[in-house]
Amino acid sequence: MMANIEIASENIKHDNIQPVKPRILLAVSGSVAAIKFEILCRSFLEWAEVRAVATKSSLHFLDKASFPRDVILYTDDDEWSSWKKIGDGVLHIELRKWADIMVIAPLSANTLAKIAGGLCDNLLTCIVRAWDYSKPIFVAPAMNTFMWNNPFTKRHLDAINELGVNLIPPVTKRLACGDYGNGAMAEPSVIYSTATCTFFRKPSNFTPDVQLSITELAALDMCQERAIFKPMNSEEKELLKQRCGGSWKLVLRYILAGEICCRREKSQAIAGPSHSVAVTSSGSVYSFGSNSSGQLGHGTLEEEWRPRLIRSLQGIRIIQAAAGARRTMLISDAGQVYAFGKESFGEAEHTTEGSNVVTTPQLVKSLKGIYVVQAAIGNFFSAVLSREGRVYTFCWGNDSKLGHRTEPNDLEPHPLLGPLENIPVVQIAAGYCYLLALACQPSGMSVYSVGCGLGGKLGHGSMADEKYPRLIEQFQTLNLQPRVVAAGAWHAAVVGQDGRACTWGWGRYGCLGHGTEESESVPRVVESLGNMKAVHVATGDYTTFVVSDTGDVYSFGYGESSSLGHSSVIDGQGNRNANVLSPKLVTSLKKINERVVQISLTNSVYWNAHTFALTDSDKLYAFGSGDKGQLGAELPAQQTERAMPEQVDINLS
Numbered sequence: 001m002m003a004n005i006e007i008a009s010e011n012i013k014h015d016n017i018q019p020v021k022p023r024i025l026l027a028v029s030g031s032v033a034a035i036k037f038e039i040l041c042r043s044f045l046e047w048a049e050v051r052a053v054a055t056k057s058s059l060h061f062l063d064k065a066s067f068p069r070d071v072i073l074y075t076d077d078d079e080w081s082s083w084k085k086i087g088d089g090v091l092h093i094e095l096r097k098w099a100d101i102m103v104i105a106p107l108s109a110n111t112l113a114k115i116a117g118g119l120c121d122n123l124l125t126c127i128v129r130a131w132d133y134s135k136p137i138f139v140a141p142a143m144n145t146f147m148w149n150n151p152f153t154k155r156h157l158d159a160i161n162e163l164g165v166n167l168i169p170p171v172t173k174r175l176a177c178g179d180y181g182n183g184a185m186a187e188p189s190v191i192y193s194t195a196t197c198t199f200f201r202k203p204s205n206f207t208p209d210v211q212l213s214i215t216e217l218a219a220l221d222m223c224q225e226r227a228i229f230k231p232m233n234s235e236e237k238e239l240l241k242q243r244c245g246g247s248w249k250l251v252l253r254y255i256l257a258g259e260i261c262c263r264r265e266k267s268q269a270i271a272g273p274s275h276s277v278a279v280t281s282s283g284s285v286y287s288f289g290s291n292s293s294g295q296l297g298h299g300t301l302e303e304e305w306r307p308r309l310i311r312s313l314q315g316i317r318i319i320q321a322a323a324g325a326r327r328t329m330l331i332s333d334a335g336q337v338y339a340f341g342k343e344s345f346g347e348a349e350h351t352t353e354g355s356n357v358v359t360t361p362q363l364v365k366s367l368k369g370i371y372v373v374q375a376a377i378g379n380f381f382s383a384v385l386s387r388e389g390r391v392y393t394f395c396w397g398n399d400s401k402l403g404h405r406t407e408p409n410d411l412e413p414h415p416l417l418g419p420l421e422n423i424p425v426v427q428i429a430a431g432y433c434y435l436l437a438l439a440c441q442p443s444g445m446s447v448y449s450v451g452c453g454l455g456g457k458l459g460h461g462s463m464a465d466e467k468y469p470r471l472i473e474q475f476q477t478l479n480l481q482p483r484v485v486a487a488g489a490w491h492a493a494v495v496g497q498d499g500r501a502c503t504w505g506w507g508r509y510g511c512l513g514h515g516t517e518e519s520e521s522v523p524r525v526v527e528s529l530g531n532m533k534a535v536h537v538a539t540g541d542y543t544t545f546v547v548s549d550t551g552d553v554y555s556f557g558y559g560e561s562s563s564l565g566h567s568s569v570i571d572g573q574g575n576r577n578a579n580v581l582s583p584k585l586v587t588s589l590k591k592i593n594e595r596v597v598q599i600s601l602t603n604s605v606y607w608n609a610h611t612f613a614l615t616d617s618d619k620l621y622a623f624g625s626g627d628k629g630q631l632g633a634e635l636p637a638q639q640t641e642r643a644m645p646e647q648v649d650i651n652l653s
């Protein structure tokens, strides 16, 4: 039977997208038993995301008509068709990284010999040669009895056993060729159960609950691996499950949705108003730029022109940072919040001007008992998100705005009342006197907004303020599942799971990207980005950045201070940097030949804005205003800004 299978050469490098199921790579080599490969693929689909790799010989035994549609099949040709130039992903390495577990069934005598000898002359053997043996790998040999009994077989099996490959032994029966004896591949059901049981025993060591379906078990197993779930006790886990809608699959979806938005436990860089904060992937924090209120956290009030490590945080792993007007907030992996800078929480010092400053990170004691996973600093208020998805706000939110009773400089957090009390929130974003919350319900993702409605930035079709969080209904009309939200000072943006980007609010300087300066009081899709898949969005005072799944960066809006990253041009009115009314590719970032995964830009009604672009190899590029050292570098004399991205001298790995 000649195989006629459509081969997928889709780029599998989606670093921003977290797995929702364990990922299994099934491989097939040239044995008659390959006709059972399709059954194996189907059985693993029950709990895993499945991708398949076939050798050239095995294609003689595979049948397109019965092959599962949701399994991508790769062959040797894909190695080369997916690689065009230096910098492109190499398929066998990408698949090796992608997979949590690998099963080769059937394993031919030829492929067995090659693996044992370390040969790698096709896609399958290259993956095995590069395999990370801390991840499980199984083989189910299938061959004629004469081959099986050949002394080479034992030698080769010993060699692969030494490597850490798990054997699912063949069985004795009448073989396809008519001979009787050992060498037939184990039944697919045995291969399936052996691999499944080992996989679930290995990562988390929990006792399987017979009440749970296999998919629920898989989801719970994945949850156990996540940083915010691990430290919970059983009662807290059960409460989270109820809050998410009653299943572990929903809990997993909730946790993963949050990880996508916040780069939790990954490197990140935050461009505040004239100061900057960078967190390394191991949780150290560097700060630089303006320090007039101690917002750099070094115990001083002096500017820093180079990234400087905050030494007092030694031993504390920081997983998230927020920077606002003269203040900084940091979140630790233990759910604690540290704040410093102007009118911060904790013991304040009085400067000569009489304002309250805190110059070293202070634990926000009033949040005791709340395990915080994200903080957002808006104008006149701050907000934090707990790991259960509850939102608390501090300061400012008087009765007509954020719907609760806080006073300016109130040290007590107030839970956000209204509909979000019972709906888990995965991400918060704060702008000028308003807050956006991305919520995760069994029915899907949604966005709520609360606070000041000026400019239409709450997205409800009016300029009215909202006292309690209110659902933005337009996403249902657009049939768009929000994935990430961004709150600029006066406008907001969302990226949907299908890759569409939406903007709304005050359209001044073209920051909505619709080709005009018109405002929009409900979310509107940015049509001119229709040919790319957006995965990330960042908003500033009147600026917006959208990042595509291939790492291309588009920016639009206010052109002064070079924070859009386009080369400096003087427009018809003599302005130095023209405003950009429609999304424009940031070619200067394209030239660095790195994949951009995060953009952060100044967002607090502060005109001298700067921008950070972080790449998947943890390199940080900065451009825009640098008058206070916020770019992490000294600028030449008389120069206050830099139009082209330059790498910041900092190691974020």
Ligand SMILES: Cc1cc2nc3c(=O)[nH]c(=O)nc-3n(C[C@H](O)[C@H](O)[C@H](O)COP(=O)(O)O)c2cc1C
Pocket: 028, 029, 030, 031, 032, 033, 055, 056, 057, 058, 107, 108, 109, 110, 111, 112, 142, 143, 144, 147
């Ligand atoms: C009809 C047919 C059936 C075969 N069945 C097997 C088999 O069950 N096991 C095996 O090891 N080789 C078998 N072979 C030989 C392999 O296909 C051959 O060694 C091939 O080079 C394997 O390539 P691969 O390991 O790259 O898939 C068979 C060959 C043919 C023509």
